[in-house]
Amino acid sequence: MIDQKLLAILACPLCNGSLQYEHTASEELICRPCGLAFPVEENIPVMLETEARTLTADERLAEKK
Numbered sequence: 001m002i003d004q005k006l007l008a009i010l011a012c013p014l015c016n017g018s019l020q021y022e023h024t025a026s027e028e029l030i031c032r033p034c035g036l037a038f039p040v041e042e043n044i045p046v047m048l049e050t051e052a053r054t055l056t057a058d059e060r061l062a063e064k065k
Contacts, residue, residue, distance in 0.1 A: 002027070002040060012036070013047050028053070035060055 002021050010019055012031040019029040019038070027040035029047075036052040037059075038045060 002029070002043065002045065006045075010045060010047070014049060030055070 007019070007021055010029065011017060012019060012034055014034050015031065017031055017033045019031055022028050022030055028037040029040060029045055030037050035055045037055055038047055038052045040046070
């Protein structure tokens with residue numbers, strides 16, 4: 001689980017947008033505008049574009065609901 005104070009100051013390294021914490025099968029920080037999911041490993045966000053996962057079409061559609 002990400003500390004809420006840390007989450008409040010983190011921003012997407014590409015667009016400087018806000019991130020959403022999601023804890024599903026794995027922990028990720030989601031940047032909706034960029035369509036990327038940054039992994040969280042051992043409570044440490046990995047904020048590298050090369051480590052980010054691209055959101056699926058379904059995940060992108062789910063954000064608009």
